[in-house]
Amino acid sequence: MDGAGRGRNRVEPAQDPTLPLALAHFAPSYRKGPVDECGVFGIYNNTSAAHLTYLGLYALQHRGQESAGIIATDGQEMYSHRNMGLVSEVFDEAVIGDLKGRSAIGHVRYSTTGSSVLGNAQPLLVQSRRGSLAIAHNGNLVNAHELRERLEQEGAIFTTTVDTEVMAHLIARHRKAGLEEAIVHMLGEVRGAYALLFLTEDKLIGVRDPHGIRPLSLGKLNGSWVLASESCAFDTVGADYVRDVAPGEMVVISGDTVRSTQAVPSQAPQQPRLCVFEYIYFSRPDTDLQGRNVHASRKEMGRQLAREAPVAADVVIGVPDSSISAATGYAEESGIPYEMGLIKNRYIGRTFISPDQEGRRRGVRLKLNALKKVLEGKRVVLVDDSVVRGTTSRHLVNLLREAGAREVHMRISSPPYRFGCHYGIDTGDTAQLVAVGRSMEQIRDLVGADSLYYLSLEGMVKAIGTGVATGDFCHACFTGDYPEPIPEGAGKFAFEKGGS
Amino acid sequence: MDGAGRGRNRVEPAQDPTLPLALAHFAPSYRKGPVDECGVFGIYNNTSAAHLTYLGLYALQHRGQESAGIIATDGQEMYSHRNMGLVSEVFDEAVIGDLKGRSAIGHVRYSTTGSSVLGNAQPLLVQSRRGSLAIAHNGNLVNAHELRERLEQEGAIFTTTVDTEVMAHLIARHRKAGLEEAIVHMLGEVRGAYALLFLTEDKLIGVRDPHGIRPLSLGKLNGSWVLASESCAFDTVGADYVRDVAPGEMVVISGDTVRSTQAVPSQAPQQPRLCVFEYIYFSRPDTDLQGRNVHASRKEMGRQLAREAPVAADVVIGVPDSSISAATGYAEESGIPYEMGLIKNRYIGRTFISPDQEGRRRGVRLKLNALKKVLEGKRVVLVDDSVVRGTTSRHLVNLLREAGAREVHMRISSPPYRFGCHYGIDTGDTAQLVAVGRSMEQIRDLVGADSLYYLSLEGMVKAIGTGVATGDFCHACFTGDYPEPIPEGAGKFAFEKGGS
């Protein structure tokens, strides 16, 4: 989904040429699986609006480590600060102090490629006839390219490569009618996944796409209203979870009231078709999605995996940190003891200097170490939540064997990952996905495991909760079954990398 | 001309609260007089395009120290890097290396207020139907507010507060007709001062406003064409000066050719109505403007000043660095010896820690020291090129007296500065100008000098060169005689601070 677009604003990051591939694969900002692109947080009517947004972004940092931004308003002016880096790096006390006012929205963004330019950092602040508008967006539009082309034909110009700007243009086209109406108009034209926050001098608005693919929840903190990608952000700021924003719903917070309208007809009659990867990998274990705890769901996936793919073994281990939940579930269900077999170094910096051609192997060892005493002579079940290119898996299996594991049985707590995401997840080049064009046996052989099993789609869904069916999720990355048709060439659409 | 506009994207810079006023007045990025807002540089068809642009910006650094940026193209893609800071801070070798291609434009920007946000750094890179377009702008539009309002009514959105974006919108409105035609269209709508560089994947275009208020010159470096705000940049990159771009002229460099068209009818039939402050203060002494050397003109202003305002004295001194030329001219004409009476500390950093309430006085002493041996018991002529608020002058006169000067006669090599600039110069609050609402005697009294004289407008013009009349310059800051009517409320126009 690389930007094959015209005239991209692209500066290759000054990459450390010595950074071994394996390390890139283990870099601190790296998240082994596919990567979610953003987290959003907003608060209305709080004297510490920017401060609390800062804390909320801290809690959502796992959703994006590339850039962070906050826009606040005191009802008169909009105050903005965005920069590349972690929340802890982008903000300091003086900056937070300058972000005045009682309302604010914030954004953390992830990006894997050259498009990591500051200009694309969010929230986006645009000014048009009806005043200022700040927008924070998690998701991706599948028809952004088409819309952008039309807008350009109508004379629009773009100063960023994120599709958030496309939405801003569409809103401006109808702004005369009032902001809410203009947003509804815009939503009528865009297709895709989005959790959106809008901030004006006097309103905070939250919108979720008609399928409910990306998560967005509403919370309350004393007299303040809060919107966030994940409920863990509510816990961090001390807010109470109220409810999820519904598919196609627009929540308008203004003055003392919260109004809700169905901005676009819901396409998810039962419940949101939430991205199933939020359960598998993206969300924090302490987040509740649709009332279900993420850690609990992951653990249940591990249990289900044990039922579907039992194996005679001595010990179950998980890849830290994200697969520990599933591994403990597998252990409990199978009765095979869970053990801490891999230790993660918590101090890995952003870059790493490789002494030699052994870099890749050393990179893995620098990040993770295998516990010989735990593994020696053992038949090991290695639980991982997903496999992307297979390279890391191969190194892990090798690491375990070198530590003395007699057998290594890989168990993946999600189905084979085979299709690109069009809804805001950077899946890299799908051609490189290990599960594309390979049989299970070939994958097993490639990673070097004694056996390899993936959790079934049905099993995964069952694990998430009772009362849900596969149709209640977006699982296109496993099945290619996208909630709505993907326009011809959408993969190439993204002028940038298709996400924001 | 402060932005009273709606919804400004404003973050107060984290100012050092201890920075004494006097020091702010002497800060390194401070330029005592009114400040020019930008310098531009462009090169076409050179294998070291970004490198040479970097060198060119180095030479133009005096025109703006707030932010710097370069956009380069290899004919396929546009590569951009912009950041806050000096050229030497913004670019390093890796960054320059990433700015690939054979053409590039660059920009240095100055700003004194809270609008010093990265989002306003230039060149601006916009994308529209017909491809990418990078724009670097020195100047200011007087009808930007009006245009912006119209564009917003038509549905345009703005992501920066610089009027460059207004121009980008106007171009996009007519892009179908071809870029050059679209630029001509845009120029037909904007009014004000501008030296503009445009870069596309295959063209470099330079345009100068119909009055020729801001400078722009064309040079040649072997097979490459170069455009720059000042000729000193040509010397630095080793290019030869070819000629000034004429008022209203558009120079289109493409392939092997340079084509020239009169994009807007010239409003300066004789010669450009160049901003007279370029001669007085802004331009580097080694720059030639309209074929006249800046240092030579300044020296002649000093001579003329000596003719207009002679005084019996023992020594002539100038305020370093910008007034040295005029001071030597005064000395030569008057026969009074020129002396180095004030020594400037070359190592002043951006901030300064004041130990106590004496900060202001110490700030002056930290930056400048008076040479007692030169001044003791002497009647001193102190030549300065301009006086803004008068505070610095008062401190300087005091410094000289403490060093033993018996008499201090201030001689200013330009007329009293009384009117705001609408053409790209930040004049601050005109109400604070010392010459507004004060008689000469009151000003003299305020700065504490024994006598005070300003150079006459006619004398100044005469000094600049033969064959020129006052009508051949923009001298509105002295006379209020703007080249064209300023729209009602233009002072409030600038959504930002009116410049870019």
Add this chain to the structure above:
Amino acid sequence: MDGAGRGRNRVEPAQDPTLPLALAHFAPSYRKGPVDECGVFGIYNNTSAAHLTYLGLYALQHRGQESAGIIATDGQEMYSHRNMGLVSEVFDEAVIGDLKGRSAIGHVRYSTTGSSVLGNAQPLLVQSRRGSLAIAHNGNLVNAHELRERLEQEGAIFTTTVDTEVMAHLIARHRKAGLEEAIVHMLGEVRGAYALLFLTEDKLIGVRDPHGIRPLSLGKLNGSWVLASESCAFDTVGADYVRDVAPGEMVVISGDTVRSTQAVPSQAPQQPRLCVFEYIYFSRPDTDLQGRNVHASRKEMGRQLAREAPVAADVVIGVPDSSISAATGYAEESGIPYEMGLIKNRYIGRTFISPDQEGRRRGVRLKLNALKKVLEGKRVVLVDDSVVRGTTSRHLVNLLREAGAREVHMRISSPPYRFGCHYGIDTGDTAQLVAVGRSMEQIRDLVGADSLYYLSLEGMVKAIGTGVATGDFCHACFTGDYPEPIPEGAGKFAFEKGGS
């Protein structure tokens, strides 16, 4: 053990005044319990000596996050680089490249107070008559003050406040006799805990104190010899563990040989009296100490704790990361399910901006979040490896209760911590230790738990391994039973903070 000494070289760190206490308590470089002061790594005869030392320090980063340093030699010159910060911050490729040669030693250092000055960073490089000598030291001398006083009387001067310099002086006093003899002489005079690495142009020497309080191991990497504080560093560089350096042993690596001598008579006839806190908290779980895996020992401590202090409960949780091992042991032994009840935010930066007086509570929530779904209505066993001041414990108990825990039973997998360490651990002010002067009931009340139990000393030792007795460890922090008499006033000795 705060430095009450004369004329300390003390600069208060520029602390963020907004950093709430609770956060300081949860700061990223913070390690909840007492803190180990250093890790050392050395390698001899390897073409990537500095690179591998860098990797080794990465693996030992948990032992000290304040400063890092490497000194390398090519047999002719010594090349040194030290700075404040994490390994990933202190070194980049250029720096590593400048650290030429085939041998190197490195050091990571922790410090909690104002003495965090660069001058104290290690390794120390001294030059004397017989050439250069680099020293890296983990530990603390109990008679440093006395020795320093004597040396000063003899005319010695000190440029740092670390007792490593005392050792350097003592060595220099006898250097004529040869380096090894001089080291032996020095060892005859110092008393305390130390793991020492020495590097000269042609030798790498490792020494361990006669009690074997601080750990030091020998490894082999192809033709190179390696010395490190913990065996996990061997895994990271791909070396094989050979053996622990014995109490009082000096290992001299030179040319092709490794020679071993008993530099000082061992005071630990059976086995090293290793600091028991290395098992409880300091060492990485994947490190093997004296042939016993640290994780396994901790898990066994949890089992033993379950035997000693069983409780009727629904779930066992541990404080991440260091107490997870013990918590799983407790769960396995008790049959109560282990659960992930606390989630740690992995992205906490070094500073944190508190919005208000709620800072302390928010600080805890920012760092750790409780899993409501896991805890609601449950009787919870909270396992922690140690309690220092009790503040964090109180916040944790409160966090669990707010998340719905019906009962909270604290179980500490080590005995009450009551005595200051004189062997290189920063214990802060012993008067602030929660276990000093309080009954168990008072502590329980203070932390707000329903019940509270500490593991017994005997239980702890039993958990570490068969064949060991309490006399086989230094457990003075629990018992006050120091391996050797502490000189009167040693607590005040440390000119600096007693460690290096």
Add this chain to the structure above:
Amino acid sequence: MDGAGRGRNRVEPAQDPTLPLALAHFAPSYRKGPVDECGVFGIYNNTSAAHLTYLGLYALQHRGQESAGIIATDGQEMYSHRNMGLVSEVFDEAVIGDLKGRSAIGHVRYSTTGSSVLGNAQPLLVQSRRGSLAIAHNGNLVNAHELRERLEQEGAIFTTTVDTEVMAHLIARHRKAGLEEAIVHMLGEVRGAYALLFLTEDKLIGVRDPHGIRPLSLGKLNGSWVLASESCAFDTVGADYVRDVAPGEMVVISGDTVRSTQAVPSQAPQQPRLCVFEYIYFSRPDTDLQGRNVHASRKEMGRQLAREAPVAADVVIGVPDSSISAATGYAEESGIPYEMGLIKNRYIGRTFISPDQEGRRRGVRLKLNALKKVLEGKRVVLVDDSVVRGTTSRHLVNLLREAGAREVHMRISSPPYRFGCHYGIDTGDTAQLVAVGRSMEQIRDLVGADSLYYLSLEGMVKAIGTGVATGDFCHACFTGDYPEPIPEGAGKFAFEKGGS
């Protein structure tokens, strides 16, 4: 004088490989001629001691741009801060605030080579039996090597490579007798040039070498006493110059009193044999040395040069900034008009990226530009204060010719520079000095000038002042006539680079 010593603590700085030689020659921290190594400042009994020391170092920044440091005392403790960089970079308000107390000393240091290590930054803080002692040193000992060897034989160790540490050891050897006595003892053993400041908890002491080679002056600021390398620092802090410290004098400031003793017999019966390069180049123009203003002396050197080496020419120009004084003197005496023929770019950063092999030529042009309008067709006298390797001169002559100069006559306002300095000036490799082994004609040919003359030694001394003879200065760099015999091999002595 490069360190050929054993075991140097040497880390090559991460140099920009693209930095062209010519640029290194024009780098911002570069000072064209030989470089002075240090500036010192001290203040006693002032509530803003650290703040004022900071300002004083600002004024002395031209004497050293590599590192800066301040040590302050509140009578109980010593507070220290040192780092690499300019004064404005090393200190911020928080740091200054931490440097508590009413007395302080500061130091700025220059170094050109790899020995630019932080460990060598000053002031040095040592602790010995009698308490803390901070030392700031400008100068160089000629017998440091010999002393260091002796000290090492006696068991001393060294943690830096500056000879200040040698002095610290010698003082410690006799500290029992009291600090002043110990200093006198030390002074009896060292030979060379030094301006020394010592700070203890209750005293500030200043000492100057028996020849008075390096400058040191005493000033008064209300109730506070001030010591500084140059009087310009007094002006900056608002202090009054009292007198120079005499050769061999020790000034002890303590309580309310200033006591003076002849610590070592003066070797300069008439007046200090001050380094003549302080007049030529090192000191700031606004400094008074021995009651003579530096600018005035330089101007007189220019006059004398005009008398000794007149030439028929149209214009006199100087190399900015240091040669402007001499150039105006030459112009006044010769009657040939002085002109600003070279313009210096004030914004050159520390590094510079060269686009290509043309780097050297571009480097010169980036830093300096020639004013064509001033030079075209003219016979030019180019006045420079000294010539080191001749490379810059060649580039300058070429620059002038390219700007149209018809003839270029170089006039150097000092004698040919042929001998290395042993007194604290980094002269680089004397073999590279253009005047070594070349006739005047050969030098002229090498730099490409039409004529070339150096000022005579007698003429130079005459210019400095009446009543002085050549014997009243150290002019060894011109004559090889060192104030005292230089030990065999002193050039190689310096373990570091011979200076501090």
